[in-house]
Structures are given as C-alpha cells and as structure tokens.
Amino acid sequence: MINDLTSEVNRLSGQQIEMCYHCHKCTAGCPIVEQMSYGPDRVLRMVALGETETLLNSADIWLCAGCYTCATRCPNDIDISSVMDALRQIAAQQGVAAAEPDVYLFHRLFMGVVKTMGRSYEGATLGLFKVLSHVPLMNDMGAGVNLFIRGKVPLIPKSSGKTAEIREIFERSR
C-alpha cells in the first residue's frame, strides 16, 4: 500500500522509495549517521509507514550533507539525498519548525542573497547568519577575519548584472 507521504516524497524527489529492501548500505556509508536519530534506511521505512509527524520533526532530514554516498551505493538506485530534500520541502510547506534551525536558516539566507543579487555573496550570508543563528556571535570571528584580510570576502560583491532575469527564474520555479 502506498500512503500519501510516500506519493508526495516520490513526486517531489523523482524516486521510488518502495524499491528499498533495507540492505542498510546507505546507513553503513553515511558520514553523518552518528549525528542522526534514525539514519537513512529507517527514514525510508518511516516514509513507507507514513510516520509523517515524527519524520518532519526529526533532525535527520536536516543533517544530511548531500554527499550522495547513499545514492551511489543503493542497489535499487534510490537517491536518498533527494528524498531528504523532499522531506525538508514538505516540512517547510506544512510549517513544521526545522529540528536543526540553523541548517535551514543557512540555506534560506544563501538563497535569499542569490535571489537578490544573482550570485552568492559570503559577506551578506555570513553576516546575516551570525546575527540570526543560534551559533554564538564570536564563534568563527577569527576565521572570518582571516578570510577578509586574504581578500576572500570582498567589500563590494560582483553582481551578475542580470538580477531581474535571475529573480524571474525564482518566481517561475515555485
């Protein structure tokens, strides 16, 4: 039986999670698994069982680094990184607060800067992240200063010069 969560995850990710036969290769190779509560193969099982609330509230879906080790090793060609992305999108749509709020904050700030300028700009992303995240303000100040004095965070960012065109892509890609 395919429940609503499975259908939605499959639709958003382009995967067929029913193909999973739980060989655990994904979990065995996941570099982040020790930080997770369930791990990739149990996440797939929980999708199949329709455990929506537990999943959307779990840190696991936000901790995935998108390294594609699972996607590479899965004998059934399930791209589990994309399944994690789908679960993040469902959580955001349903207004479920991210269990790793700083991870989600970083992605939103990054995309906000790209939407505004057409390109990424560390000066803005790092600055906003420092102010808005739960990470103590002084953490990484030394590294930030070191990047700055090496000319790696330019004072004036380079724009693509095509910001309206790029913003249009954001608007149309909903």
Place this chain on the structure above:
Amino acid sequence: MEYAYYPGCSLHSTGLEFGLSTRAVFAHLDMELVELEGWNCCGASSAHVVSHTLAVALPARNLALAQAAGHDLVAPCAACFNRMKAADYYLRTDPVMRAEVESIVGFKYSGEVAVRPVMAVLYEDYGPEQIARQVRHPLEGLKVVPYYGCLLVRPPQVTQFDDPDNPQVMAALLRAAGAEVLPWSHATDCCGASLSLSRADVVQNLVGRLVERAREAGADALVTACPLCQVNIEMRQTQEAKMPAFYITEMLGLAFGLPEAQKWWSKHLIDPRPVLSQAGLVERVG
C-alpha cells in the same frame, strides 16, 4: 582550444587561489578560458533543499549561455560542476522537467554542450604525458594524497567523471607534476560541506578524521579540486599540527615554474610554505 568558463561565486571569494591558479595553468598550456557573460549562481548545496525545479532552472540558465557561446563549459568548483551537470542530466532524461525548465529559462536545450571539471579537461584534452613535458620543477619530495570529496564523482550517473570509489585522474596529474602520491582510502569521503557554519562540530569531526588518515598515509598535504572542501579542511582543523590543502591547479602551476604561484600561498588559511620549503620547493619558483 577554447572553453566557456564558469568561475562560480567561490572562485571570486573563498576559493580565490583556485581561480587564479586555474587561469594561470590554462594560459600556460594555451587553453583559452572565456568567462560566460552574465552567469548566475548555480544554487550550490542550498537550492535543492528549497525546490527541485529551482535547483535545475538556475544552472540551466548558465547552460543556455554556454550553448549560445558554442563551447564546452569548464566549471572548476565541484559544486558548480555537479549542479550544472545535474541540470544537464535532468534536461536530457526527464522530458517533463525539460519542458518546464525550458519555459522558465526561455531557451531550447540542445544537449550539445558538455559540462566538465578542470581535471577532466586537463586529463582528457591535454593529457598527463604532455603535462609532464611542461614540468620545469618536478614536485619531488612532496608527499600528497588526492582528495576529491563528493560532488566531482557522485552520483556517478550524473557526474560521469572518474571512479566514485577509487578515482585515478588526480593521482595521474600529480604524478605527472612529479609529486609523490600516497595511497589512502578516503579520496571521496565527505568533509561535511555546507554544515560548516550551522554545525561546525560535524565538519570538525569529519575534517579531523580526513587529516588524521592523510597523516597516517604519510602525507604532508591534501590536494583538492573543490573550494568548499578546501576551506573546510583549512578552517575546521582543531588539532595542534595543521595540514594544508592545495588545489590541483596550484600543484601544476608550481611544477610548471609559473612565477605567479608565489602569490597563491598567502591566500591559504593554513600557510603551506613550511610544507613546500621542507620539500625544497619554495625557493625554486620563478
């Protein structure tokens, strides 16, 4: 040979020396890089968190620009390469996505432009034998391990470059430059990527293990081709003894005896000059 060049956001910022050394090496080999006019961010590791369509449409706009330029697209940054190659993959294999993205971006996908990482271009179009002939100062005595990270080789059906478990291209290029390449099993392990700011502890742990394994293998430095791997390695080591991470293009530029190589070392967060001078390589530049 002329190539469309996509530096991406990182090569103007945290990966400054990757951009400088790529341009210097290509110029030395008479391979012309023409930067795409009006390129945009590929979406990196953030766009696909928000929307699959956006994660294909953003890089697809760059593919459209390269298509108009009519040359293969060279993307040094591993994330840029991965995202543009993924866009190319979905445009090629998913007709529904293709129709949607063509309409969003306003172009017709031809499939004629190849998206390629710097190492593929150097290895396939120039070749390690020819590169070896350009070497004026072989990197003898420099012990390194090749570190690819994730996005150059995974997922393999998308990247179609080298081997995701046992990659060979970087080692061949480094041997051509005269470096001593040591065997190790962690060339395609993950560094923690964009968790670096939000969960620094996770990245410190992964980077710490990489450096420890590199040291066990007998290496003095790691060699990368990814700006995020490079900055994570140099920024997130917590051990007392620090190990620098070079870009593959820095290694080649040094071996070619390019005078501008001296300007790259001070850009590193971990100064690589002690490692270079230990191998007797700093003074010989120029």
